[in-house]
Amino acid sequence: MxxxxxxxxxxxxxxxxxxxxxxxxxxxxxxxxxxxxxxxxxxxxxxxxxxxxxxxxxxxxxxxxxxxxxxxxxxxxxxxxxxxxxxxxxxxxxxxxxxxxxxxxxxxxxxxxxxxxxxxxxxxxxxxxxxxxxxxxxxxxxxxxxxxxxxxxxxxxxxxxxxxxxxxxxxxxxxxxxxxxxxxxxxxxxxxxxxxxxxxxxxxxxxxxxxxxxxxxxxxxxxxxxxxxxxxxxxxxxxxxxxxxxxxxxxxxxxxxxxxxxxxxxxxxxxxxxxxxxxxxxxxxxxxxxxxxxxxxxxxxxxxxxxxxxxxxxxxxxxxxxxxxxxxxxxxxxxxxxxxxxxxxxxxxxxxxxxxESEITPIETIELDDVYKSFDNQTTKKSTNTQELRFIDAISEGLKQSMETHNNLVLMGQDIADYGGVFKVTDGFVKQFGKDRVRNTPICESAIIETGMGLSIAGMKAVVEMQFADFASSGFNPIVNYLAKSFYRWGQKADVVIRMPCGGGIAAGPFHSQTNEAWFTKTPGLKVVYPAFPADAKGLLANAINDPNPVLFFEHKGLYRTIREDVPTSYYTTPFGKASILKSGNDVTVISYGAAVHWALETLTNNPEIDADVIDLRTLKPLDVATIYASVKKTGKAIILQEDSLFGGVASDISALIMEHCFEYLDAPVKRVASMETPIPFAKQLETQYLPKTKFEKALKALLSY
The missing domain is CATH 3.40.50.970 (Thiamin diphosphate (ThDP)-binding fold, Pyr/PP domains)
Structure with a gap:
């Protein structure tokens, strides 16, 4: 009063x-x-x-x-x-x-x-x-x-x-x-x-x-x-x-x-x-x-x-x-x-x-809790019925089932309507959902990301496709300054998912091949998801759309049509912040995400004598540090493989976390393996040299012999 x-x-x-x-x-x-x-x-x-x-x-x-x-x-x-x-x-x-x-x-x-x-x-x-x-x-x-x-x-x-x-x-x-x-x-x-x-x-x-x-x-x-x-x-x-x-x-x-x-x-x-x-x-x-x-x-x-x-x-x-x-x-x-x-x-x-009125008393937990809107991040039950899907098909199906689940969900992106997107993820969506909900956009990444934010303010959901993750640079300001900070600043959710087709291996050159997740993991308020398998991609995408916070959803283009597995046919969600342990071993902990997970698995298949824990992070923010720490404490050695160039990448922070929290358990320095410190080149032989796939085996063996 x-x-x-x-x-x-x-x-x-x-x-x-x-x-x-x-x-x-x-x-x-x-x-x-x-x-x-x-x-x-x-x-x-x-x-x-x-x-x-x-x-x-x-x-x-x-x-x-x-x-x-x-x-x-x-x-x-x-x-x-x-x-x-x-x-x-x-x-x-x-x-x-x-x-x-x-x-x-x-x-x-x-x-x-x-x-x-x-x-x-x-x-x-x-x-x-x-x-x-x-x-x-x-x-x-x-x-x-x-x-x-x-x-x-x-x-x-x-x-x-x-x-x-x-x-x-x-x-x-x-x-x-x-x-x-x-x-x-x-x-x-x-x-x-x-x-x-x-x-x-x-x-x-x-x-x-x-x-x-x-x-x-x-x-x-x-x-x-x-x-x-x-x-x-x-x-x-x-x-x-x-x-x-x-x-x-x-x-x-x-x-x-x-x-x-x-x-x-x-x-x-x-x-x-x-x-x-x-x-x-x-x-x-x-x-x-x-x-x-x-x-x-x-x-x-x-x-x-x-x-x-x-x-x-x-x-x-x-x-x-x-x-x-x-x-x-x-x-x-x-x-x-x-x-x-x-x-x-x-x-x-x-x-x-x-x-x-009294001056504000800083309480750390309150500040941290208000960076993200609370969200029931739980797994929904998966169907026992499965079908074999490629990575790209799993994403398409997850997106389609989310459109069926949320009638207030709008998809926006360049060429995603009648054309179905340059990768055909939304092929046939217009026929089922109409052009009001599957919207071709002008070439203006900034305004479309902002439009997604406006839809969220008005009580709707938005999924925005960057035709290539590289193009997110044209919408960087609204991502890191508007979407990321809105809930912390005044309690307004940013119910927006930005799909990020990314990565090299297909000779697309420096403007269509970047894997730029580290641009966004630095920004409090954003969530960053990076699946490596079709079933994870489908469940994580559904979870991202349910989440009222802004999510950068990275999809490696090189996996779109090369990786396939059995995927539950029903709608389901996979929670964030839960890494997947793909292999269990005692000699070394291998930590990776995206396409690099498959490079690591291929290397271990070629070297069956190496007894390794293999951790697929799946989400980079939130990061499952508990699984990482438990594995490192068991094996005593850790190697982190990322496709991004080395300096300032996700591997650097994971390495620092391991050194801070598991130092007394380590038998060797933490090893990072990443791409060269150059922009990603076009010519296939230059791109092969740039990527860390061929370097990983040598680095892994050197760590084991330390």
Whole structure:
């Protein structure tokens, strides 16, 4: 319960701020704060925005005013607290409030909004309790990220808001995914996503617009063109007259709206949103506005010409609308004082709550437990009926049975629909599941991974196929910064599986042959799976799709049509973090995964005198260290075989773990065998030299004779 008497503890300068224009300037002189309101002390320049009265109800106009005023008053308080060292950073939206408020009021409360760090008005218009926002900015536990992230880097399903990350671009593709879910469910909903003029230079912007246009997704792309990306002016950001012009190239409806006129914004966006609900399609809106303060407070505005600040200061959306309401007789001194006094009390009351909240006490187990969403990682019963399947057929069958099990599962990837994918894993899927659920994508890995994240936010599941694992580099940012961190940051699951056809041995060269699992095992929040046998591939893939956490599922291309075994015909799952012991012995522990497992087995077949434990890891994150340690303690020697190049690979970490936890049991140094420290080459003889298959036998025998 909020204590309604706590405001007396504050010397509240906001009270006097709204009483007289002379005190306004005095207030800002005291705190050395530059604000657009300093240009407003002369009432003759107030009404620089022309409003069309229209047939608006008085209640609506006053609601628009209150929603404009509240974030402004909060910001002014935050700027004081910043000076006092009570918050660490602030990204000001002063002068841009009309955009956040107008767009949010034009949408229904159940429609998602993806704002940025200058969109405080989105959060306040959605009526998020202020003490939670204040706690978020102070790094307190009752904030939305439990102190793990700052500013507006959070989301909340309760209020249908999905916050940004510092990389800016990914949220645009995430909006595509949320909108796709809405379209598939026929919900007749709009998804609104914000970016700045600087963000339109990022590749994610172009990929997201292209996907939304090709798929006709109900997304409202809101670009706040506020003049500067940090200190970079728009003339150095893009070379076209208007950002709205960029929509034309994607076959997209575009509009330009005065971003400081709350009535124009609310009326136009309401009309567009209503139209999108009935006729799903993307729309790009460029809001012309200006950033009245620095990129963040430490930046300042010295790089901005003073006359430009003064010109835009006269177009302050709050002061102009306030003046308009006074002239229309809808606002008088008593009403105004009451509204502002109520806001001051609310702000101070909620600040007191957040200030009184204890600082976070670090508890290691809590932090570790919140990296992944909990998941019942259990084996489901396998059928006694089996059929012999190739590795690729087992993956296809596992994927198909998962599609039958989860009617909210969507597959996305290049050429996976009618063509069936370049490896034919999804051949025939369109006929059974339709093109809504088996979706060909443009060549834009980043946006499609982000779309998968958006589907997850909207309660669906996604499997994204990288045509080759190498191409994941084009989607690296959303994988490691968005999918991997979302649950830890604000409790949002990333129910996305990324299929990664990988590996050498087929002379495909340096851009189609990498086995790049080590790029992702380093990133907390991701799970990495790498099967070596058909039955494992089918069960592990089903488990990956059930798992609400992001999974990188590696499929070695060289195994697709060369390895076969009996595979249960029914749907089943194989749990993560459980290695498979393929052979038992006492002389040495052989640890491997993927195609390298078969190289190790072939070597041991050719050397029957070697008595070895052979461990197929199956999953790299989570890693079954218990099985590794038990085997090493038994044999006293360990050799790790991986296809990836040596330095920084998975074998290095496994070796370090063995040295740390089993040192006293070792009779020899841990041996690592891996590919050469070069990119993987094309010519067969060069590729054979590169791969570690022919080196393994010599290394194994040297270890045994140590």
């Amino acid at each position: 909020i204590n309604t008497n706590v405001q007396k503890h504050y010397i509240d300068f906001n009270i006097v701020f709204y009483i007289s224009s002379s005190l306004i300037e005095a207030f800002y002189i005291i705190f050395d704060i530059v604000t657009p309101c300093k240009f407003m002390s002369n009432s003759k320049v107030f009404n620089k925005i022309k409003y069309k009265k229209g047939n608006y109800e008085k209640e609506l106009l006053l609601t628009l005013y209150k929603n404009l005023l509240k974030p402004r008053m909060i910001e002014e308080k935050m700027l004081v607290l910043l000076r006092q060292g009570k918050i660490s950073k602030w990204f000001s939206g002063i002068g841009q409030e009309a955009i956040s408020v107008g767009v949010t009021m034009a949408l229904n409360s159940n429609e998602y909004i993806l704002p940025m760090h200058r969109n405080l008005g989105v959060f306040t218009t959605r009526n998020i309790p202020l003490y939670r926002l204040f706690a978020q900015w102070q790094g307190k536990a009752s904030g939305f990220t439990k102190g793990r992230d700052r500013s507006f880097h959070f989301g909340t399903q309760q209020y249908n808001i999905v916050g940004m990350i510092s990389h800016l671009g990914p949220q645009l593709g995430v909006a595509d995914g949320i909108a796709l879910a809405s379209k598939l469910k026929n919900n007749k909903e709009v998804t609104a996503v914000f970016t700045g003029e600087g963000g339109t230079s990022e590749g994610d912007f172009h990929e997201a617009l292209n996907v939304a246009s090709v798929w006709q997704l109900p997304v409202l792309f809101c670009v706040e063109n506020n003049g500067y990306g940090l200190s970079t002016p728009t003339k150095e950001q893009y070379n076209c007259k208007n950002i709205a012009d960029k929509g034309v190239g994607y076959g997209m409806e575009s509009h330009i709206i005065d971003g400081n006129n709350i009535l124009k914004i609310y009326k136009k966006v309401s009309k567009i949103a209503m139209s999108i609900r009935e006729n799903p399609r993307p729309v790009l809106i460029e809001f012309k506005t200006f950033r009245m303060r620095g990129h963040e407070e430490a930046s300042g505005t010295k790089y901005v010409p003073e006359d430009l600040l003064e010109t835009w200061g006269k177009r302050d959306p709050v002061v102009n609308f306030e003046t308009f309401l006074r002239e229309e007789g809808l606002l008088n001194e008593n009403i105004e004082t009451k509204i502002k006094s109520d806001f001051i009390n609310e702000i101070n009351e909620h600040l007191e709550v957040s200030f009184n």
